[in-house]
Amino acid sequence: MQTSRDGVHWTPKTGAVDGIPSISVIEPQQFHLPEDGELLDAIVIGAGYAGLVASRELAIQKKKVLLLEGRDRIGGRTWHGTIDGFNYEMGGTWIHWHMPHIYHEMSRYGLQNDWIVSQVTGGQHDIFTLTAYGHQANMSHERETEMFVKTWGTFCNVDGTFLRESMTYPLSANLTTKYDHLSCQDRINQIRDQFTQQEIGFLEGVLLQMGGGPLDRMGLTDALRWYALGGFTGTGLNDIALSTRPKCGQSGIARKIFDHAVRSGLSYSFSSPIAKIEDGSYVTVTTRSGKTFMAKKVICTIPLNVLGDITFSPPLSPLKQAAISEGQTQKCNKIHFDLAGPDMKSWASLGSPGKGLIAALSDNTTPANDTHVVTFGPSADSKQGMKLKNNIEGIKNALYHLLPFKREIKRIVYHDWFNDEFSKGTWCYLPPKWVSRYLAAMQEPHGNLILANADWSNGWRGWIDGAAQQGIESAAKVVEALDSARKSSRL
Numbered sequence: 001m002q003t004s005r006d007g008v009h010w011t012p013k014t015g016a017v018d019g020i021p022s023i024s025v026i027e028p029q030q031f032h033l034p035e036d037g038e039l040l041d042a043i044v045i046g047a048g049y050a051g052l053v054a055s056r057e058l059a060i061q062k063k064k065v066l067l068l069e070g071r072d073r074i075g076g077r078t079w080h081g082t083i084d085g086f087n088y089e090m091g092g093t094w095i096h097w098h099m100p101h102i103y104h105e106m107s108r109y110g111l112q113n114d115w116i117v118s119q120v121t122g123g124q125h126d127i128f129t130l131t132a133y134g135h136q137a138n139m140s141h142e143r144e145t146e147m148f149v150k151t152w153g154t155f156c157n158v159d160g161t162f163l164r165e166s167m168t169y170p171l172s173a174n175l176t177t178k179y180d181h182l183s184c185q186d187r188i189n190q191i192r193d194q195f196t197q198q199e200i201g202f203l204e205g206v207l208l209q210m211g212g213g214p215l216d217r218m219g220l221t222d223a224l225r226w227y228a229l230g231g232f233t234g235t236g237l238n239d240i241a242l243s244t245r246p247k248c249g250q251s252g253i254a255r256k257i258f259d260h261a262v263r264s265g266l267s268y269s270f271s272s273p274i275a276k277i278e279d280g281s282y283v284t285v286t287t288r289s290g291k292t293f294m295a296k297k298v299i300c301t302i303p304l305n306v307l308g309d310i311t312f313s314p315p316l317s318p319l320k321q322a323a324i325s326e327g328q329t330q331k332c333n334k335i336h337f338d339l340a341g342p343d344m345k346s347w348a349s350l351g352s353p354g355k356g357l358i359a360a361l362s363d364n365t366t367p368a369n370d371t372h373v374v375t376f377g378p379s380a381d382s383k384q385g386m387k388l389k390n391n392i393e394g395i396k397n398a399l400y401h402l403l404p405f406k407r408e409i410k411r412i413v414y415h416d417w418f419n420d421e422f423s424k425g426t427w428c429y430l431p432p433k434w435v436s437r438y439l440a441a442m443q444e445p446h447g448n449l450i451l452a453n454a455d456w457s458n459g460w461r462g463w464i465d466g467a468a469q470q471g472i473e474s475a476a477k478v479v480e481a482l483d484s485a486r487k488s489s490r491l
């Protein structure tokens with residue numbers, strides 16, 4: 001297996017080492033590149049789920065398509081590394097059969113039975129630990145669920161119908177923007193007197209895990225959408241979005257899509273960051289190293305927080321530019337820990353204010369029979385956030401703050417998404433007013449160019465499913481435009 005440049009792996013013996021073995025690394029890095037001056041049907045920029053699905057759709061429709069990617073691997077913000085026989089999901093992880101676009105990909109490739117449940121019961125310490133405002137309490141998972149349903153349900157019940165009236169069809173493009181001017185902090189202030197301080201700490205932990213924070217930079221709209229996508233129930237979002245992951249690892253699915261596209265004629269170039277996109281009667285894409293490629297249409301899947309680094313000619317519309325310069329809020333850290341022994345395998349925790357991490361959940365045991373714990377911090381650039389580089393002691397202490405008992409840490413694995421030039425953040429969580437001001441504008445084509453990314457999808461925006469949806473939708477638009485241009489040139 002090749003080792004990606006991405007990711008960091010620490011053990012007491014090796015210290016922190018850059019790079020993680022992963023089936024997502026593509027070898028050779030270039031394949032079947034076009035001749036100089038050749039005009040392709042389409043170029044897809046970015047090999048995350050949006051770009052992979054778009055590339056596959058175009059290739060199977062016999063379009064001449066080139067995929068350009070800055071990294072050495074596929075998957076973008078969703079990939080897994082394999083260490084000592086265990087798959088560490090470095091980014092996007094949990095998916096579900098109630099996420100229609102990604103479930104379609106699983107069933108298409110025969111992976112519909114390939115699931116693992118993350119949160120298992122029956123461990124020696126089958127408990128939830130809440131560390132809120134200096135006070136730590138252990139409780140049962142049943143009590144945790146009660147607290148979740150009460151706080152999260154009250155938070156989202158802005159219309160008295162648990163959103164059944166305001167967001168009746170949560171996958172639709174036309175969701176209400178009535179609450180979009182409010183931040184999560186505004187909403188907490190409206191309902192604060194219904195809760196104890198412990199419950200407020202719990203709710204803040206839940207929200208910071210969702211959006212990274214600070215809470216006044218997190219729009220209320222995305223939280224409400226997620227509640228509606230969870231089936232309008234207090235536990236639905238957790239059941240769908242934090243519970244099941246593919247046994248083959250996320251890169252197992254991504255590889256199926258990529259390999260299918262290559263079998264169908266896709267050309268590609270990895271480790272090829274692009275710098276400029278110029279649109280005229282056709283589109284010219286220039287890499288940082290100065291190589292140019294030309295195509296009739298381009299699908300650019302670069303994430304919101306990175307788009308500002310690309311030169312567009314003609315410039316993007318003022319609304320798109322404003323959307324990009326405001327960016328998205330979620331810049332959290334996700335860190336894996338292996339704890340000695342299996343006894344913590346049913347543990348979960350929230351802590352607010354935390355000391356660099358605000359949430360932890362155990363996710364099975366490793367082949368060495370150690371507990372694998374996944375943790376999340378608030379946005380790395382927020383007041384409570386944590387820098388990861390050269391900070392192994394800080395990372396350990398952040399976990400110790402959440403743990404009810406001291407445990408030996410045998411391994412730490414992470415990807416520093418905040419300092420990653422190709423993401424500058426994690427999953428998309430939008431600030432107040434962004435949706436009402438910019439969402440429609442971001443989804444509009446720009447001449448021969450379509451911007452497509454989970455960050456501005458409908459439905460599961462910010463999730464893997466939203467990326468797959470954007471890939472399908474953008475490729476369909478490009479195929480239609482190419483086919484109708486060919487038809488009219490024949491007339």
Ligand SMILES: Cc1cc2nc3c(=O)[nH]c(=O)nc-3n(C[C@H](O)[C@H](O)[C@H](O)COP(=O)(O)OP(=O)(O)OC[C@H]3O[C@@H](n4cnc5c(N)ncnc54)[C@H](O)[C@@H]3O)c2cc1C
Pocket residue numbers: 045046047048049050051068069070071074075076077078090091092093094095241272273274275301302303306334417421422423425426427428452453454455462463464465466467
């Ligand atoms: C830590 C973390 C946890 C997450 N957890 C979940 C989860 O549990 N469930 C879930 O559904 N979602 C989760 N997500 C969100 C999910 O991973 C993303 O929404 C999804 O992967 C985005 O896919 P995309 O193709 O739209 O964008 P990306 O995956 O970001 O793909 C864009 C691609 O463009 C490339 N690129 C950027 N700049 C350039 C350039 N200049 N030149 C060439 N290429 C460039 C990038 O390298 C990348 O490969 C998580 C994300 C993170 C980071």
